[in-house]
Amino acid sequence: MNTPTLRASGERVVRVRGLSLRIHRRSFWVGLACLIVALGAAGYSLTIGDLPLSLGDVWAALTGHADPGTTRIVLDWRLPRVLMALFGGIALAMSGAVFQTLTGNPLGSPDIIGFNTGAYTGALLSMLVIGGGSTGTTVGALIGGTATGALVYLLALRHGLHGYRLIVIGIGVSAMLGAINSYLMITVKLEAAITAQVWGAGSLNTIRWIDLTPTILITLICLPPLLALWRQAGMLGLGVETASGRGVNVKLLRVALLVLGVVLTAAVTAVAGPIAFVALVAPQIALRLCRGPGIPLLPTAFLGAALLVISDLVARTLLAPVQLPVGVVTVVLGGGYLVWMLISRLRKA
Amino acid sequence: MSALPVPRAAKSAHGTLRSARSRTLILILGIIILVLLAALSLFVGSGRLSVAQTWAALTGGQVDATGIIVRDYRVPRTILALIVGAGLGASGALIQAITRNPLADPGILGVNAGSYLCVVIGAAFFGAGGTLGQVWWALGGALVTSVAVYLIGTAGRHGASPVQLVLTGVALGAIFTGISSAITLLTPEAFDKLRFWAAGSLQGRQMDTVIAVAPFLVLGLLIALTLSSSLNALALGDEVARSLGTRVALLRAVSIIVITVLCGASTAAVGPIGFLGLMAPHAVRSLVGPDQRWVIPLSMIGAPIIFLAADMIGRVLVQSELPVGIVTAFLGAPILIWLVRRKEAKGL
Numbered sequence: 048m049n050t051p052t053l054r055a056s057g058e059r060v061v062r063v064r065g066l067s068l069r070i071h072r073r074s075f076w077v078g079l080a081c082l083i084v085a086l087g088a089a090g091y092s093l094t095i096g097d098l099p100l101s102l103g104d105v106w107a108a109l110t111g112h113a114d115p116g117t118t119r120i121v122l123d124w125r126l127p128r129v130l131m132a133l134f135g136g137i138a139l140a141m142s143g144a145v146f147q148t149l150t151g152n153p154l155g156s157p158d159i160i161g162f163n164t165g166a167y168t169g170a171l172l173s174m175l176v177i178g179g180g181s182t183g184t185t186v187g188a189l190i191g192g193t194a195t196g197a198l199v200y201l202l203a204l205r206h207g208l209h210g211y212r213l214i215v216i217g218i219g220v221s222a223m224l225g226a227i228n229s230y231l232m233i234t235v236k237l238e239a240a241i242t243a244q245v246w247g248a249g250s251l252n253t254i255r256w257i258d259l260t261p262t263i264l265i266t267l268i269c270l271p272p273l274l275a276l277w278r279q280a281g282m283l284g285l286g287v288e289t290a291s292g293r294g295v296n297v298k299l300l301r302v303a304l305l306v307l308g309v310v311l312t313a314a315v316t317a318v319a320g321p322i323a324f325v326a327l328v329a330p331q332i333a334l335r336l337c338r339g340p341g342i343p344l345l346p347t348a349f350l351g352a353a354l355l356v357i358s359d360l361v362a363r364t365l366l367a368p369v370q371l372p373v374g375v376v377t378v379v380l381g382g383g384y385l386v387w388m389l390i391s392r393l394r395k396a
Numbered sequence: 397m398s399a400l401p402v403p404r405a406a407k408s409a410h411g412t413l414r415s416a417r418s419r420t421l422i423l424i425l426g427i428i429i430l431v432l433l434a435a436l437s438l439f440v441g442s443g444r445l446s447v448a449q450t451w452a453a454l455t456g457g458q459v460d461a462t463g464i465i466v467r468d469y470r471v472p473r474t475i476l477a478l479i480v481g482a483g484l485g486a487s488g489a490l491i492q493a494i495t496r497n498p499l500a501d502p503g504i505l506g507v508n509a510g511s512y513l514c515v516v517i518g519a520a521f522f523g524a525g526g527t528l529g530q531v532w533w534a535l536g537g538a539l540v541t542s543v544a545v546y547l548i549g550t551a552g553r554h555g556a557s558p559v560q561l562v563l564t565g566v567a568l569g570a571i572f573t574g575i576s577s578a579i580t581l582l583t584p585e586a587f588d589k590l591r592f593w594a595a596g597s598l599q600g601r602q603m604d605t606v607i608a609v610a611p612f613l614v615l616g617l618l619i620a621l622t623l624s625s626s627l628n629a630l631a632l633g634d635e636v637a638r639s640l641g642t643r644v645a646l647l648r649a650v651s652i653i654v655i656t657v658l659c660g661a662s663t664a665a666v667g668p669i670g671f672l673g674l675m676a677p678h679a680v681r682s683l684v685g686p687d688q689r690w691v692i693p694l695s696m697i698g699a700p701i702i703f704l705a706a707d708m709i710g711r712v713l714v715q716s717e718l719p720v721g722i723v724t725a726f727l728g729a730p731i732l733i734w735l736v737r738r739k740e741a742k743g744l
Contacts, residue, residue: 212736218566219732226725229595237588248577371578378574385567393551
């Protein structure tokens with residue numbers, strides 16, 4: 048038990064190079080393991096469904112050597128969903144890493160601060176009141192989520208964003224929006240309400256290629272700047288003075304991170320609805336697995352991908368042939384993790 | 397039971413005599429406001445009845461539409477608002493007292509969500525319908541959740557901080573709501589039945605609902621009143637309370653059962669109502685201070701005042717009636733936000 052502690056404290060002396068080298072190595076293996084799990088689960092996910100296929104069939108379909116029927120099932124029906132789970136998981140997890148680093152708070156995730164409820168309200172308004180199609184839903188979700196996030200930040204931003212105030216204010220704002228949501232649900236017909244509720248639970252059931260492309264593009268576009276900024280972002284945890292002293296433009300960095308975080312969440316929420324708790328849980332698990340001083344970006348991203356692919360697999364198979372919305376699975380897993388985290392913190396205190 | 401607070405009262409006899417009179421005044425004033433609101437509630441609503449028509453329906457025995465609207469709908473609705481409001485107010489005061497947490501509320505802590513989940517399970521898999529069928533499911537859900545929240549909240553040496561407890565409740569609530577929505581999505585009939593109930597509404601409740609939940613609520617309210625002086629001791633900390641002769645574990649257990657009964661019965665009758673249990677005790681404490689012998693009874697009066705007012709606002713604001721749960725969320729959530737922003741100075 049003592050050895051790792053000694054080693055870690057020994058390494059803290061040679062802060063810059065020794066520590067970062069070691070973190071890199073462990074994070075690398077964790078990241079690689081998560082990536083392999085995510086891809087493995089994704090491959091397995093392609094084989095199951097109404098018509099079970101072998102991995103060989105799937106591979107043939109992916110490389111274009113299968114018969115038209117199999118190719119159609121794999122490429123047109125199953126692949127979009129699996130890809131959405133992969134990239135959605137990456138986007139949500141990275142957005143969670145951004146928010147948690149930004150607020151210095153393990154609970155500072157878009158789920159908790161009301162982004163998702165706001166996105167739901169926006170989507171419901173456009174779905175039920177304006178009657179817009181998927182574009183209307185997407186735009187409504189974007190506006191609703193961003194406006195709610197901004198409102199919560201503004202209300203909480205009085206003496207910085209630290210502490211629990213951000214979260215409780217998020218809960219309060221979410222409660223009001225939740226009230227609006229349930230009112231909207233009872234003003235419409237049953238079919239519309241069920242459609243809305245499926246969206247609101249966060250579902251990958253109806254993802255097509257056309258829905259998927261923006262999410263993949265946004266995730267890929269956001270990744271390089273995030274990777275470039277991540278080292279600086281880690282310094283935010285040292286306090287504004289220290290970070291500025293090391294040549295970080297704190298204000299600019301915060302704005303850039305905020306924009307990236309919001310865009311990443313929105314890219315998923317707008318398409319698949321609010322998928323709860325991936326953004327909250329993935330960075331925390333990655334942090335524990337990598338045992339570094341800050342949240343590691345790429346391991347978090349791959350862990351998020353693995354989480355969402357596996358959750359979607361569970362959602363598809365648990366009550367088959369009925370397909371649950373994936374958000375129901377993530378809320379139970381993530382909520383359970385949150386409860387466990389709170390309990391273990393209390394035990395330690 | 398009442399032996400404990402006497403020395404406290406005697407010690408500060410000079411100060412409390414005057415404020416005891418003003419507290420009594422507040423109590424009487426509250427009762428008057430409550431009675432007036434309850435009476436007003438009989439005259440307000442969809443149906444567009446004149447005051448004279450309503451009065452005639454109340455006093456006479458005619459069996460026309462007016463009589464039905466007033467006697468079969470408005471009277472039960474008002475009674476229900478009174479007892480459910482009192483129940484939620486008292487459960488809020490109790491839950492804040494036993495957790496020593498100013499942010500505690502049965503809605504925020506997920507107790508109502510637990511009730512809801514069990515009602516959904518009952519409706520979807522066991523065909524439980526109507527308030528009488530729902531009430532036992534709701535009670536069971538409330539019991540499981542409040543015990544879980546309480547156990548988590550008191551884990552560790554110092555127990556949970558107010559916000560940690562709130563987070564636990566929110567996490568549990570999110571899990572329960574997630575499972576509920578999965579079940580309702582699988583069984584559209586249950587979803588259709590429950591989506592109106594889920595918003596939290598007094599609309600359309602009739603005497604059978606009142607009869608189904610009144611015994612639970614009245615019993616719970618009476619027991620809550622008897623607990624108030626022991627809860628004063630608990631406010632001083634577990635050890636002090638123990639040394640003063642309070643049986644802390646028993647007190648907590650009884651309180652949790654009372655909270656369960658009050659929340660479960662309320663949720664069964666009108667659906668999950670948030671924030672009422674948060675608002676009323678805070679308003680009361682700002683008037684009379686932390687003495688539970690005043691906080692609990694006054695919460696039983698203050699909460700139905702807010703509840704009746706919220707219900708009437710919902711009835712007149714929108715033509716098709718706004719469910720009362722939505723109005724209370726809009727009244728209560730800003731109060732939660734305000735409390736947290738204010739409390740920040742104290743390091744909450």
